[in-house]
Amino acid sequence: EVQLVESGGGLVQPGRSLKLSCVASGFTFSNYGMNWIRQAPGKGLEWVAYISSGSSYIYYAETVKGRFTISRDNAKNTLYLQMTSLRSEDTALYYCARIRGIGVMDAWGQGASVTVSS
Amino acid sequence: DIQMTQSPSFLSASVGDRVTINCKASQNINKYLDWYQQKLGEAPKLLIYNTNSLHTGIPSRFSGSGSGTDFTLTISSLQPEDVATYFCLQHNSGSWTFGGGTKLELK
Numbered sequence: 001e002v003q004l005v006e007s008g009g010g011l012v013q014p015g016r017s018l019k020l021s022c023v024a025s026g027f028t029f030s031n032y033g034m035n036w037i038r039q040a041p042g043k044g045l046e047w048v049a050y051i052s053s054g055s056s057y058i059y060y061a062e063t064v065k066g067r068f069t070i071s072r073d074n075a076k077n078t079l080y081l082q083m084t085s086l087r088s089e090d091t092a093l094y095y096c097a098r099i100r101g102i103g104v105m106d107a108w109g110q111g112a113s114v115t116v117s118s
Numbered sequence: 119d120i121q122m123t124q125s126p127s128f129l130s131a132s133v134g135d136r137v138t139i140n141c142k143a144s145q146n147i148n149k150y151l152d153w154y155q156q157k158l159g160e161a162p163k164l165l166i167y168n169t170n171s172l173h174t175g176i177p178s179r180f181s182g183s184g185s186g187t188d189f190t191l192t193i194s195s196l197q198p199e200d201v202a203t204y205f206c207l208q209h210n211s212g213s214w215t216f217g218g219g220t221k222l223e224l225k
Binding site for chain 2: 035037044045046050059061095102104106107108109110
């Protein structure tokens with residue numbers, strides 16, 4: 001069974017940093033690109049960042065470019081999102097998602113909650 | 119950037135009704151349009167990918183159609199368990215853009 005489990009969320013002050021992790025199981029992690037997606041409370045979904053299976057290609061949404069860094073460790077079956085210079089508008093539930101084929105996100109984790117507040 | 123306009127935002131329908139939800143892209147996205155269902159407190163679940171391909175395990179009452187800039191999700195006969203918010207998603211452009219969502223309720 002494909003499983004994605006996010007962790008590392010929490011309450012953080014504006015301007016501080018936080019690192020999310022997403023541990024994958026039930027499939028060959030190194031064969032798949034991965035995305036981070038977020039959902040602010042009561043709002044819609046926003047794509048955050050993409051990393052290819054071998055980390056050769058990385059893309060960011062304009063709203064996080066220069067502040068967030070996506071990375072992965074295929075030996076540990078783990079995806080990361082390093083978030084710096086956090087703002088109140090970064091408050092959201094952060095999901096990791098597996099990408100199949102040309103951009104289809106076919107499996108999602110349950111999300112990690114990030115609250116940016118003083 | 120490609121923008122996705124989803125309509126309606128809210129929809130109330132009865133069990134057994136045929137329900138349609140629409141998404142319009144700001145430019146041609148070929149066939150790269152997916153539909154997701156999100157129930158309260160849960161992660162989004164893939165229903166339809168690449169316009170009209172049914173994801174594994176999804177009931178056949180769900181179907182998708184369209185091309186280019188205009189796309190539709192159809193539920194042929196609404197069931198109580200279909201109460202949820204539905205999102206479209208384009209993945210044509212090296213980025214991903216979601217529609218604003220349609221909250222589907224039972225009448």
